[in-house]
Amino acid sequence: MSFFFQELVNGITTGALYSLIALGFSMVYGVLKLLNFAHGDLYMVGAYIGYFVVQWAGGPAAIKIPVALLLVIMFVLAAVLVGGLGVAMERFAYRPLRDAPRIAPLITAIGVSFFLENAALLLFGGQYRVYNTPEFIKLSSGVQIGSVTIDTVQIMVVVLSVALMAGLRLLVSRTLLGKQMRAVAADREAAEMMGINVNRTIAITFFLGSALAGVAGVMAGLLFNQVTNTIGFIAGLKAFTAAVVGGIGSLTGAMLGGLLIGLAESFVTGYISSTYTNLLVFALLILVMLSRPSGLLGQAQLQKV
Amino acid sequence: MMTAPPPAAPPPAGPQIGADEWVARLAERRVYLPSWLGTAQRAAERVGWWPRLALAGLAGAVLPLAGLGGFQLQVGIDALVIAMLAVGLNVVVGWTGVLDLGYVAYFGIGAYGFALLSSAQLNIHLQAYLSLPAVLVGTWLLGLAIGLTSRRLTGDYLAIVTLFFGEAFVEFTNNVAPSKLGGPNGIVAIDPVKGFGASLNSNTSYYYLLIIVLVLTMSVLRLLENSRTGRAWRAVREDPLAAAAMTIPVNRVRLYAIACGAGVAGLAGAIYAAQQVSVFPTDFDTPILILVYAGLVLGGAGSLAGAAAGALVVMVIYDGLLRNAAESGYLFYGLILLTLLVRLRPWRRLAGVLAATIALGFAAHAIARAISASAVAGGPQSGGWIGSALRDWVIVPANSKIAGNWGFVILVCLLIALVQVDVRTRTILLPPVLWLASFVWEARLVTEPSITRQLMIGAILVVMMIARPQGLLGQRRVESPT
C-alpha cells in the first residue's frame, strides 16, 4: 500500500511539472491558435540555465551562496531568459505568419524546435549535464509519512507549481491584462479594434508562457538530475498530451491534464515497467482524443457558416 | 410598406469593352525570366507533363554512367527515397490539406514489413514481386485504418494525434517483441529485391529501381490529380464545408488521400530496407520526418514536381555537400552572396556593404594578430581557394569552440534584430553580421557538420515559411475565409 502512496506522491510531483508546461503551452495556443512545438525546447533551455547557475555558484558539491538564494537565482534567471527567448521567437518566427493558414506556423514551429535542439547540441554538446541535486539540497530533510518519503525537492516543486498556477489564474481572471489576453484569444481583430495593443498582449502572453516553461525546466533538472538537448522533445509531447487531453485553450484543463499524465506515468512505471511508459501515455492520449475530440474540458467549436 | 419598384434598365448584352479584353490578354502580360531562361520556361509550359518527367528521369538515369559512384551513389539513393516520401506526403498535405506529422511511421512500417517478409527474422523469404505489393497494400490499408480512427479530429488535433502515432511506432519497434522485431538492434540481413531468378545487389541497381519507381509513382499521381479524385482532394483542402455541400464525401476523400500517401511511403520503405539490408527503429524517427517536410516546403507543397525537386535538393545538400567540410564552404558563401544579390538593391548599396565587410575583416584580423598570436592561430576550415582567400580575413582562434559558441549566439540574436530594424540600421549592421557569420562558420559550424546540417534544415523550414511559403516551384495560394 505504501508503494501506491509513494507512486502517488511521485505522480503528483511530475504531474505538477507537466501541468506547468502544459499551462504555458495552452496560454500560447489560446491567444495565437498556434501549437508551439518549440515549447518543450524552451523547457530544455531553462534546465540548462539552471545547470549553469549551479556551476557558476561553485558546482553542486561546493555552493558558495546560501541554497535558498541559489534556487531563487536559478528560477528567476531561467524565467526571465527563457521568457525573453520566447518573445524573440514570437517576434521573428510567428508574427509574420499571424494571418497565414494554420499549416504555415505549425511547420515553422517544427523548424524552430529542430533549430533550438541542435543549437543546444552545438553549444553544450551531447553529453548529459548532471545537476547532482542531493549534493546541495539535503533530500533527507523531507517529510516522512510512514514509509512514504516526500523529499524537499518534491515539496518545493509542487508548492511552487501550485503557486504559479494560482497566480496565473488570478492574472487571467482578475487583472486588466488577463482580460486583454482573453479578448485577444476570443477575437483578435475585434480586440484590436477595441483599442487593445494586440502585439504587446501576445508578447506578454508568450513571455509568461515561456517563463513558466523555463521554471519547469529548472524543476526538471532538480527532480530528474539529467539534462540534455533532447529532453525538450519528450516533455513537449507530454505537455501537448496534457493540454490537449484537458481541452486545449482551457487553463484548468491543462492543469488537470498534466496531473493525469503525471499520475499515469508514475503508476505505469511503478506497476508495469518503465519500458512501456511512453507507449502507454501515447496510447492514453490517442484514446482520449478519439473518444472526446475536444479534450475533457474543451468545448467543441461551432463553425459559423 | 413597399411596392414593387419599376424594373431597372437591363444590362447590355455581351462582354464590356475593355474589361474582358484586359483579362483575355492576360497571357501576354505574364512575366517570364529573362533571355534563354524565359524561352525555356515558355517551352516547358507548352509541353505536357510527361515529357518533362521523362526528361528528368533520363537525366537522373544518366548520372551513374557519367561517373557518379560510391558514396555519391548512396546519396543519390537516399535522395530518391526522400523524394518518394515527399511526393507521397504531398498528396496528404499539399493536395488534401491534412497535416500528418506521423507520416514517417508509414515509411517505417513499410520497411519493417518488408524486413519481416523477406529476411531470416521470421524465416519468410518472399520474393520481391510478392513482398513489395504486399507491403504497398498493407501500408495502404493501415493508413486507411489510422485515418478511420482519427476521422472525427480536425486540423490541430489531428496533427497532434498523428505525431503521437509516429512516436508510438518508434517506441513500439524499440520495445515490443524484441525477438521478432529486433528491439533497438533492429532487423538485419534483409534479402535484396529479387525475383524471377535475378536479384538486385549493387547500389547502381537500386538507384535505377528507385528512379523507375519514382517516375511511375509521380505519373500515377499526376493522372489522379487531373481526375475526379484529384479535384475532390483539392476541393477538400480549399473548403471542406463547401465541398460537402457539393456532393463530395469529405471524410472518405481524406481517408483515401491518407491511405495513398501511406502506401507510397510504405513502398519507399520496403525498397529502402532492401537496399540498406537492415532496419533500426531510429531510422524512422522525427529527424527523417523533418527532412521530408523540409523538402516538401522548399519545393512547394501542392506541386508534385516541387515535392520531388525540393526533396532532392535538400537531401543532396544534407547528405552530400555537408559531409565534406571543405566543399560546403562553397555552398555557404554562395548562398549568402546569392541572397545579397537578390535582396540588396540598389547595386551601390550592395557594393558598399561588400566593401565594408571585406575591409572590416582585414582590419579586425590585423588588429587581432597584433594583440595576440593565438587569437588567429587556427585557420579557416574551408578547403580550396576559399580557405586561402579567407586566411587573413576571418579570425579563427586556436581554441575556437568557446569563441565560436558565443559568436553563434550573438549571430542569432543579431539576425533576429536585423529583421526588425529599419533599412538604414540594417545596412550598417550588415557588414559586421556578415563577417561574424563567416567567423562562426569557420570557427565552429564547419567542425560539426552533422549538427550544422540539422540547423540548416530547421532554418530552411522557418525561413521558407516566412519568406516564400509556396516554395520554389509552388503557386501562391489564396485562402478561403473560414
Add this chain to the structure above:
Amino acid sequence: MSDPSVTGTVPVEQPPPVLSLESLSLSFGGLRALSDLDLRVGEREIVSVIGPNGAGKTTVFNVITGVYEPSGGDVRFGGQSIAGKPPHAIARLGVARTFQSLRLFPNMSVLENVMAATYGATKATPWESVLRLPRARREERQARELAGDVLSFFGQRLAGYRWDQPAYSLSYANRRRLEIARALATRPRLLLLDEPAAGMNPAETHEITELIGQLRNARELAILVIEHDMHVVAGVSDRVVALDHGVKIAEGSFDTVADHPSVVEAYLGRDPEALT
C-alpha cells in the same frame, strides 16, 4: 388538385412537396435559433425568405443541407426525411446551395470548381481514372459538357478563356455567378440561394432577378431564396416567408407580407406612441 365531385373517383394523392419543413426546431445550448418552423416549397416554385439579420434564415439553410442537425421536427425532401443525413448525402439527393459569404474553391480554376461538383454523380474509381479506362473517360467528358452547359447559362461572363482562370481572380459578381453555376452542376431539384444579390449594383441585381426566373423555367427547379433586397424578392417570388427570431411571422404573396404589421415591426421597430 382533383375534385372528386368531377371525376367521381378517389382523389389522386398529391405528389409530396419538394421541400417540407415540419415543426422544425434548432437550439444551440440555451439559444433557440429556430422554433417550430413550417415551410413548404413545391415543384417549380420560388419561395423567398426574408427577415432582419439574426432571424435564422441562413440557419434554416444550414439545417436543410445537413450542417446542423435539428433539435426537433423534421426536414422532408420529396417526401423523404433527410434530417440527420450528412451534407454530401443530402447534396446527392438533389439539394444544392450557395453561401452568404461566398465559398468557392479559390485556387482551383473556374472549370475545376464546377467539375468538382459532379463528384457525386460520377462513379469511376481512382484506378479507372489513372488508367483512363472507358468509363472514366466518358464520365470526364460528360462532366466537362455539363460544366460547359451550366457555365453557358451566364452568357459571355464565364465563357471561354475564363475557364482556366483561378476562381480568386474573378470579379465579385462573377464569383457569385460561379457559385450558382457550381451549385447547378450537382443537378439539383431544389436550389437554395443565400443572398444571391448581396453586394451587387442595380444592373447586376436586375440580371440576377431575371436569372432566378430563368433557372426555374429552364431547369425545372424549386428555388428557396434568402434576400434582403426587396427588388429581387418582389421580382422573383411566388411566395414570401418572413422570419424573426427563428419564428415564422408572416407568409403569403409579396404584397401581403410586405404590409403585414409584424413584418413592419420586425424591420422598422414599433412606434412607441402608436396604440397597439
